[in-house]
Amino acid sequence: MSEKILSVRDAIIERRSIKKFNGQSVDRGDLMAIIDDAVWAPNHGNREPWRLVVACGEELSTLHNLLRELAIPKWQELSSEDLAKQMTKFTLPGGYAFVIVPEDARQKERLEDYAAASIFIQNIQLLAWDKGIGSCWKTPGFLDNPKFREALKVQPGERVIAMLQVGYFDEAPKGKERKKSADIVTIFGE
Numbered sequence: 001m002s003e004k005i006l007s008v009r010d011a012i013i014e015r016r017s018i019k020k021f022n023g024q025s026v027d028r029g030d031l032m033a034i035i036d037d038a039v040w041a042p043n044h045g046n047r048e049p050w051r052l053v054v055a056c057g058e059e060l061s062t063l064h065n066l067l068r069e070l071a072i073p074k075w076q077e078l079s080s081e082d083l084a085k086q087m088t089k090f091t092l093p094g095g096y097a098f099v100i101v102p103e104d105a106r107q108k109e110r111l112e113d114y115a116a117a118s119i120f121i122q123n124i125q126l127l128a129w130d131k132g133i134g135s136c137w138k139t140p141g142f143l144d145n146p147k148f149r150e151a152l153k154v155q156p157g158e159r160v161i162a163m164l165q166v167g168y169f170d171e172a173p174k175g176k177e178r179k180k181s182a183d184i185v186t187i188f189g190e
């Protein structure tokens with residue numbers, strides 16, 4: 001667990017997407033506590049347009065089997081060594097949170113809900129970072145696969161917008177340069 005007390009600024013600029021986890025498990029209580037705080041994301045009309053399917057601990061192995069089926073279609077043809085290697089991107093995270101949003105028939109509300117859920121997700125990422133837990137928001141194609149939706153009991157009118165992998169890591173990657181305000185801001189009227 002991280003000892004350093006992070007300011008909001010520290011958390012925002014120091015957080016990195018973690019793509020190489022070290023296999024250490026994430027405590028379900030820690031993840032639930034993070035989610036309990038992350039729900040304070042702004043959201044229009046207090047619709048709180050999100051729900052999650054979480055896996056950490058025992059249920060991970062069933063999830064790994066599902067991910068293997070969906071992401072590595074020819075897995076049966078691989079040697080156990082190659083398969084294990086290809087599966088590390090799924091087996092090393094210590095937990096998963098799939099974020100599900102309602103798909104409002106009205107475009108404005110749908111966009112608002114996606115925006116609010118995105119803020120909620122970043123809240124999770126920042127709060128996790130504060131606990132020394134890395135994360136990566138991933139959007140693999142199988143999120144819309146009917147088999148996957150069925151396994152997660154995603155209802156018609158809902159969409160999975162994120163596979164959030166969470167876990168511990170040995171090394172954080174360096175951040176890629178970002179544009180400066182001067183590059184992206186136009187002063188009104190100029």
Ligand SMILES: Cc1cc2nc3c(=O)[nH]c(=O)nc-3n(C[C@H](O)[C@H](O)[C@H](O)COP(=O)(O)O)c2cc1C
Nearest residue numbers: 015016017018019136137138139140173174175176
């Ligand atoms: C909506 C969204 C989808 C993303 N999907 C993926 C993904 O499918 N695979 C992946 O490796 N990273 C994904 N990322 C993470 C980005 O690669 C990462 O945020 C970017 O490289 C910037 O790095 P940083 O988060 O460390 O600042 C996604 C991020 C966002 C916001």
